[in-house]
Amino acid sequence: MPYITTPDGTEIYYTELGEGRPVIFSHGWPLSSDAWQKELKLFADAGYRAIAHDRRGHGRSARTYRGNDMDTYVADLASLAEQLDLQDILLVGHSTGGGEVVRYAATRGAGRVSKVATAGAVPPIMLQSAANPEGTPLEVFDGIRAGVLNDRSQFYKDLAETFFGFNHQPEKRSQGLVDDFQRQGMMAGLNAAYDCVKVFSETDFTKDLEALDVPILIAHGDDDQIVPIAAAAEKAITLVSQGTLKVYEGASHGIWGDYQVALDDDILAFFAE
Template identity: 70%
Template sequence: MCGAAWQVEMKLLADHGYRAIAHDRRGHGRSAQPWDGNDMDTYAADLAALVEALDLRDLVLVGHSTGGGEVVRYAAQHGGDRVAKIITAGAVPPVMVKSSSNPEGTPIEAFDEIRAGVLKDRSQFYRDLAFPFFGANRDGAEVSEGAREDFWRQGMLVGLQGAYDCVRAFSETDFTDDLKALDVPMFVAHGDDDQIVPLADSALKTAELVQDVTLKVYPGAPHGIYGAYQEALDRDILEFIRS
């Protein structure tokens, strides 16, 4: 997904007097689609270049899913005294993939399947992925076709190389040391029915590593920020920024 995913939150924040900026990471949305640099270190360096170009200070960083990893790495390795607070939702840290040091993680085969789906027929892959992404495959789910189609639209804006490489970036990057290095307040939000980034492997572990953390688990909420989950999360984001 790209910066367009945050339009509701950007309006909410702007309506309350804050300056709200969303960017499209390289390979995504309206950004350039370079062959190289589709990795978490470069994503964070790109964000640092944007922040420095605009000379942004007293920043509250907000990131969802892969973006949650991006803002954590930026804050730990580039943020310095520019960052005031961090907010993540359904974020990938500390590390997703299963390994000898992370036996509870997701097997690499699951991420290989994502890469295969992107290569074979990415348009259909994104249409299918929208259902678990928003929890539309659950009984009683109320997710509009429009929301699913917008997920597909944003996915189709990603260049093939960027999409393929991003799988490794979000699944294999280890953010453990980054989380330990954070010294600003962090709000960690996660749905307990997240089918994309399992709660136990991400937010619960993150909360154990960060010095000053507020963890909130949203009952029944999926990975995608939508509906009642979005309304509750947006209220909490605004409250955390004000606190």
């Protein structure tokens, strides 16, 4: 299996398909590059070199005790791009991965990154505060941490119901998606999964969005129960200089079904512009 080794000695797994202009996919919590398997094929078939990595502590990457923070995640992504000698990069990030690619493009990607696309992304900031009343209360994230710590196997199964919106669309429920969400979640080290809750909920990406100097497609489902659109995409679009907001009616946080088909088509069209 292909790995790169970061400057601090951490092994980061990645997978790739195809040849051509590079597209890097960054996954959400608590998943892995496996979440992008369909996109890897679709984008490779469309003539791109499609690459997805497992964030440190997740999937097949090394389970580290330290370094589970956004700046280190971004440094790992930078190491991947540098070691694979990638240029003219197109970035795609979902949820936590959306924050990762935005910060990388804004702080480490000058001269390498051409466009960014995010879906259900966490920027600007998820946590509720006086300055961000639309955000999610701290107690919700404390509950996620408790679920991960005490019975993560069952917690991931339960979380999948709202992640994919099956509680709102029970007739479309897929046991396979639930099982795969749990499988990928269990691949993540407990320590990394626990620490990452703070990362995706409390990291402030406001300055990153303001500094972004490449075009960005901000995609979001209007029935996203994990990262509500009012605190995320609707705010993020006001902070970027070259942004396009695309809202998907009835779409959940998880990328699947008709939403996945439409999103993939829209990202391919955006990258081809």
